[in-house]
Amino acid sequence: MSIDDKNALARYDQLLARVYTERRMPTGTRDLILALGWVGLRDLRRHDPTITTWTRTREVLNATNEQMWRHLADDVPRYDSKLHDQTPNGCQAPMVRVDRLCGRNTVHGFSERDPVTGWSRHWGFCNRQRCREYATPIYKRARHSCTVAPEPIPNRGGLLPLFFTWDWEPKYRKAAKHILFDSGWGPPGYGLSADEWPAVPGQEPVKSFPKLRLIASHGETVQRSALALI
């Protein structure tokens, strides 16, 4: 076994160990990262110039082109308010003598943005006088919050760039458009890689990892010889 092979083997072990400690990784993203690592570091055809890393990865995964785009779409870095907003159904004004919320059907609804994370939460209230009075200062605060809150910190995706340096942005844009039907997707101001995002209070930040470089050569392809440690 050459020094290169030994290094690649150690490196591949590190990659697997790191991937298996990531609890928030969707299955498709994990498959893709493991396959990219295998193809770049361990696969017998890793020095074969006649096949690109991306094509070989698709072969290894036995995936269609469409499935590959779905894997990429799972990892589009973005903020998804549905992931964290646990707003209860019904009016959220507290009852006076009982320790629970009013819970009647809501008539007034609005969003409030967190001043630190930029994340939104939904408020809903019924039409009773007491509940409307309770809601008024919250409504004023919420309206103000929408003008001062920062860009929401992404809470989905951004894991592939933790492991591999590549020109991910056009790939994510295409996956967002064709799989998520989101033509307006743009890279988060905080960065594409989840380890660049600010810490969210109460959540453990994503750990970074020494990245492998994947260099796009022409269009969708990745140059074989260009997978290198950085």
Ligand SMILES: [Zn+2]
């Ligand atoms: Zn109510």
